[in-house]
Amino acid sequence: MKIKSGDKVKITAGKDKGHTGKVLQVWPREGLVSVESRNLLIKHLRPRRQGEKGQRVEFPAPMSIANVMLVCPQCGRATRVGSQMLDGGKKARICKKCKQVID
Numbered sequence: 001m002k003i004k005s006g007d008k009v010k011i012t013a014g015k016d017k018g019h020t021g022k023v024l025q026v027w028p029r030e031g032l033v034s035v036e037s038r039n040l041l042i043k044h045l046r047p048r049r050q051g052e053k054g055q056r057v058e059f060p061a062p063m064s065i066a067n068v069m070l071v072c073p074q075c076g077r078a079t080r081v082g083s084q085m086l087d088g089g090k091k092a093r094i095c096k097k098c099k100q101v102i103d
């Protein structure tokens with residue numbers, strides 16, 4: 001998985017195209033991510049008990065991982081992600097633009 005939660009990403013498609021945001025959650029099996037205050041949907045909750053009101057709750061809807069690009073923390077550009085073996089056999093992500101190790 002090239003995107004992790006906590007990453008800053010740029011959205012390349014959909015209603016928040018061009019915006020950036022922080023990744024809240026990643027669903028690797030489905031290939032989905034949710035981004036903080038992006039791609040918001042409103043969920044309408046019915047009143048559960050008598051006397052209670054229904055509510056509208058905004059939440060960031062999952063979107064396809066293909067529609068986000070990682071923003072490199074080193075050079076600040078939206079980039080593709082490569083990987084590289086570090087000494088000790090650990091895999092690191094690298095920015096394809098500036099070639100720097102991301103983490």
Ligand SMILES: [Zn+2]
Pocket residue numbers: 072073074075076077079095096097098099100
């Ligand atoms: Zn970079």
